[in-house]
Amino acid sequence: MGVHADTVSRRPWRGRVVRSGDEPAVPDSHWPALGALCLGFFMILVDSTIVSVANPAIMRALDADIESVVWVTSAYLLAYAVPLLITGRLGDRFGQRRLYLSGLVVFTFASLWCGMSSTIETLIVARVLQGFGAALMSPQTMAVITRVFPPDRRGTAMGMWGAVGGVATLVGPLAGGVLVDGLGWEWIFFVNVPVGLVAFVLAVRFVPVLPTQAHRFDVPGVILSGVGMFFLVFGLQGAGEYPWSPGVWTSIGIGIAILVIFVWYQSLGRGEPLVPLVLFRDRNFALANIGIASIGFSITAFMLPLMFYAQDVRGLGPTESALLMVPMAVLSGGLAPFVGRLVDRVHPRYVAGPAFALLAVAFVWLSSAMTPDAQAWQLLLPIGLTGFASAGIWSTLSTTATRNLDLRLAGAGSGVYNATRQLGAVLGSAAIAAVMAALLSARGLGDGVSQTAVGDLPEPVREAYAASMAQSMWLPAAALTVGFVASVCFARPQQPKIRHTSKRSSPARM
DSSP: OEEOSOOBOSSOBTTBOOBTTOOOOOOTTHHHHHHHHHHHHHHHHHHHHGGGGGHHHHHHHHTOOHHHHHHHHHHHHHHHHTTHHHHHHHHHHHOHHHHHHHHHHHHHHHHHHHHHOOSHHHHHHHHHHHHHHHHHHHHHHHHHHHHHSOTTTHHHHHHHHHHHHHHHHHHHHHHHHHHHHHTOTTHHHHTHHHHHHHHHHHHHHHSOOOOOEEOOOOHHHHHHHHHHHHHHHHHHHHHHHSTTOHHHHHHHHHHHHHHHHHHHHHHTTOSSOSSOGGGGGSHHHHHHHHHHHHHHHHHHHHHHHHHHIIIIISOOOHHHHHHTTHHHHHHHHHHHHHHHHHHTTSOTHHHHHHHHHHHHHHHHHHHHHOOTTOOHHHHHHHHHHHHHHHHTTHHHHHHHHHTTOOGGGHHHHHHHHHHHHHHHHHHHHHHHHHHHHHHHHHTTSOSSGGGSOSSOOOHHHHHHHHHHHHHHTHHHHHHHHHHHHHHHTOOOOOOOOOOOTTSOOOOOOO
């Protein structure tokens, strides 16, 4: 892996240029740069969940059936997840700032197109473009943080980045409910336009131009990873609509087989691999990827039965249902800076391990509270514990994954980490839909969630419906055990070898 001859960024960063190979000092502008990146990251993650409460309104406005409207979300997630391995590497090659800004333009334009769509087919195509823009942006945010912040301060930065990831998944349904009730379904997309413009201006102003790496692109690896990810994610997405049909299993099987071939090809070390397997020699990077898949699976999975319980059993509207998530969002976001500083000072297993355990307890507690006649406070307490616990997971995992990462591999590592998180979320969505459908069917309430009437249920079936939703909560609780085991196996991070910001860094020897 070579470095371009022009190894010095042409754009000064508050008086200091960043040279490749340096561990850059953190200038005064690092927090605005982080804020600019987090704004864009927040926007693309919100759009992963914001459509969920707007589906009934979209069905009525565009005269669509439920199978079609499901693909409004599925198309976005598919186009978001599939290119992540590739776009992370593209950031190393062409510059994280350039890829981030390009993705932001694509995402913002696609959001405008989504809101102006007059047919369900047009909306789905626009969502594919929106997902691709998100895929261009997402790995660059984590890679820039990894390259800009020295290891002993990366925890605080990753604390904010990780909190954005956690809070965004909760804000999506809440924002969607408010916008749909107040302005119409189109505004869940139109709102991205001014936000995207602000994020673009902030990124141009504050995000630094970092040195690029002269990569020889692994064309066979790009093809294998893209095709394998497509079949895997397509199959997992289809599992929610057609629970584990032969076609779903075939797609998943093809995807896994191609990805196994991809890993084998990468292990041959021909040319420059798309995913350097040396990343996984770092024990903490490998374990953090297992952990982020677990939390991505669990957070996505727990939302669906809770929303169906709130609306079908309790008779709450979209906005009222989403308001149940406020304690989780407030606690997760409010504790993020504290957790970030804590992770810089203590062994990560002492933060992530108890947090995973507490989150599993919160889900089990919430399951026991999901009865037809439960009081609001009986639900809000375990939901609040969910926010408290998740605050200790997101930033801890991201910091631990990147602490020992070679700066030249920041894009590749970020692409792998984000792809793992997104795969966990897709798998959680598919698995919880299948479990809910099976539990409802076992109680004679239909063949799946899609056949259940939305709104107040008849009194005779409320108990059985509530029990089905409550029992399905055990799936995300069980999945958290995987993250718990991974987190307690973290090794103590290496002591960072950095220069203090008060001293000048000498140029790196090439």
